[in-house]
Amino acid sequence: MSVIVQNCRTCGGRWFPVRLLCPRCGGADLATKSIERGTVQHLTHLGDVVIASVACDPEPLLVARLHGPVEVGDVVELTDRPGPSGRPVAFVPPSATPREESS
Structure with a gap:
């Protein structure tokens, strides 16, 4: 399981969602990177739905x-595929993720 984010090859920043230019350095040399897990920073309960900000190391949020x-401070696996996995996961919709580049 993982989520695809953008990685700036100029300054090393990681961004989500997709950007045309790096917001940190203005560079256009962006690649994709697979992020597998993150740490829950904040939780919001909306009835039975739980939304969280999940910090990846070092970026993005x-x-x-x-x-x-899941509780604040827990490490969770990231996925762009909804559905039960048998363990705590953080789901990021696939429409918001860039396509992974082939190497």
């Missing part, structure tokens, strides 16, 4: 829907 029992 993602907003995701949580599945499974």
Whole structure:
């Protein structure tokens, strides 16, 4: 499981969602990177739905829907595929993720 984010080859910043230019350095040399997990920073409960900000190391901060029992500080797997996995995951919709470049 993972989520695809953009990585600036000039300054090393990671961005989500897709950008045309790096917001940190203005560079256009952007590639994709797969991020597998992050740490829950904040939780918001909307009835049965739990939304969280999930910090990746070192960047970006993602907003995701949580599945499974999760608390602030927990490390969760990231996925762009909804559905039960048997363990806590953070779901980021695929329409918001860039396509992974082939190497």
